[in-house]
Amino acid sequence: MDWFENPKGECIFWLNGMAGTGKSTISRTVAWDLAEKKRLAASFFFSRGRGDISHAGQFFTTIAAQLAKSLPALRPLISKAIEENVDILKQGLSEQWKHLILSPLKNAPAQSIQLVVVIDALDECDNKDDIQLILKLLAQAKCLKTIRLRVFVTSRPETPILLGFRNLLGEAYQDFVLHNIPPSTVNRDISAFFRKKLSLVKSEPGLSSSTPWPDEPTIQRLVEKAAGLFIYAATIYRFIRDDYNSPEEQLSVILEEDHDIHPQSPTKHLDEMYTKLLQTVQKDSRLYHNNVRCYGC
Structure with a gap:
């Protein structure tokens, strides 16, 4: 300032x-x-x-x-x-x-x-x-x-x-x-963002506080996937703290490797993330509606 x-x-x-x-x-x-x-x-x-x-x-x-x-x-x-x-x-x-x-x-x-x-x-x-x-x-x-x-x-x-x-x-x-801005500086800031935001998720009721989550290698994988884009980090945070599934399950979806995205795409990880999010939302939506129909029987 x-x-x-x-x-x-x-x-x-x-x-x-x-x-x-x-x-x-x-x-x-x-x-x-x-x-x-x-x-x-x-x-x-x-x-x-x-x-x-x-x-x-x-x-x-x-x-x-x-x-x-x-x-x-x-x-x-x-x-x-x-x-x-x-x-x-x-x-x-x-x-x-x-x-x-x-x-x-x-x-x-x-x-x-x-x-x-x-x-x-x-x-x-x-x-x-x-x-x-x-x-x-x-x-x-x-x-x-x-x-x-x-x-x-x-x-x-x-x-x-x-x-x-x-x-x-x-x-x-x-x-x-x-x-x-130098990539090293951006990556450091994104890493700090993940640590702070995911620590807030971990502090929520129902999550174990006895083991480190996520661990440092996972943080670094997320930073690598972000590829310098804060929009990736912010979207991942919102997805992980979604109320429908557990944070651990949400994080595992993000960390799954996906080889369908063109490896030379400059937004490879961002494309991959949105593809997975849309697939997850579609699956959860089907489960929700199936449950509603079952409850109505």
């Missing part, structure tokens, strides 16, 4: 990386840490195909509502802006940003404070023009003097995002590329 703590840091921090590299996990961790420090202004997590969070229609209104909660001094200014612009919900992103966020922040009672807006998966906003406009508008926050607003953005390095930053016309931003 050196970027946030540095008073001379850039207005926008862009964390980018390929799918599965852990962007959303990091953004949630950052948001949680900022909230603990009372420095989180607002957060918005885009998700393609998920209703109101798949587009920018309620982006700035959501940010404004959270800002009013985070910083009570802004409430009367935002309320006044709404009263003076009764159709603000129907106005464009530029007008919403100007009236609901930028102007209240400029006119708020003077106080030296720095807040952060966290935006996850901006690339999943379904309107590419909106993506570029959002970046352009957020960059205007650099003009704020007393209440300084920083923006933490995560996304894949897709064309609309790249063009959005390129079109800032010299506006400074800081970026970090997740998929350029």
